[in-house]
Amino acid sequence: MRVTRFAPSPTGPLHLGHAFSALTAAARAEGGVFLLRIEDIDRQRSKPEWEKRIYDDLRWLGLDWPAPVLRQSERLPAYRAALERLWAEKLLYPCDCNRRDILEAASAPQEGGPRFGPDGMIYPGTCRGGTRNGPMPEETPLRLDLARAVARIDGPLRWVETGEEAGPREIAAEALIDTIGDPVLARREMGTSYHLAVVIDDAHQNVTEVVRGRDLAEATPLHVLLQRLMGLPVPDYHHHRLIRDETGRRLAKRDDARAIGLYRDEGASRADIRRMVGLGVGR
Numbered sequence: 001m002r003v004t005r006f007a008p009s010p011t012g013p014l015h016l017g018h019a020f021s022a023l024t025a026a027a028r029a030e031g032g033v034f035l036l037r038i039e040d041i042d043r044q045r046s047k048p049e050w051e052k053r054i055y056d057d058l059r060w061l062g063l064d065w066p067a068p069v070l071r072q073s074e075r076l077p078a079y080r081a082a083l084e085r086l087w088a089e090k091l092l093y094p095c096d097c098n099r100r101d102i103l104e105a106a107s108a109p110q111e112g113g114p115r116f117g118p119d120g121m122i123y124p125g126t127c128r129g130g131t132r133n134g135p136m137p138e139e140t141p142l143r144l145d146l147a148r149a150v151a152r153i154d155g156p157l158r159w160v161e162t163g164e165e166a167g168p169r170e171i172a173a174e175a176l177i178d179t180i181g182d183p184v185l186a187r188r189e190m191g192t193s194y195h196l197a198v199v200i201d202d203a204h205q206n207v208t209e210v211v212r213g214r215d216l217a218e219a220t221p222l223h224v225l226l227q228r229l230m231g232l233p234v235p236d237y238h239h240h241r242l243i244r245d246e247t248g249r250r251l252a253k254r255d256d257a258r259a260i261g262l263y264r265d266e267g268a269s270r271a272d273i274r275r276m277v278g279l280g281v282g283r
Contacts, residue, residue, distance in 0.1 A: 015260065145182060195222055199226045213242050
């Protein structure tokens, strides 16, 4: 049975890009199960009023999903258990570097200037030699030692893409060392990170096809690596086109002018929204 999910963060209004992604995920689940997940690990920016708006907007679009809805803020023990396992295997290390520290280290002449990957600026490894003994530290950012992690993987990373350029994908695990660097798996005051939480929750919810925007395609090899490290199933990945404004920029939470709720207030119908994002009228 096909299982897809739409996983917004309640940090602002849903816009046309979210509508396209949610409708695409629901369509891909035809005959299966479409899930809603609330990714609220950013406890400072996540607000109950935005979560309520998510439910209202999606129901107005004609979508429904099984209850109860999984909320990541209620899943912290599961993320902690995964981190404890990786820590025990000495694949994590604490890192107190801030963005300025990373920029300065990455800008050193021997580093050749900062480079960027799916986790932002590629970390130059400043704290990699720190202690990994004893209990896992609390409230301290933790990074995955990618070189050590890759050494645990037998063979290339493989997954299946089901989007416009559908087909099997394969990449040497070693390639991630230079293109991603050591990603953060536990952020301060969150207890986890997007990369870790999304992988654990997709497995927990038996998601068979991850539907998300092309802007997240670059993170897929890292997610497959984490799945391999933790013995989790690897779902298919469907990376869809992005909805952009008149200047060609992809829409973001700050694009309130394209919020679904605003279109609703102005009298738009769900069929109007579907046409705006290039979908058929549907139901």
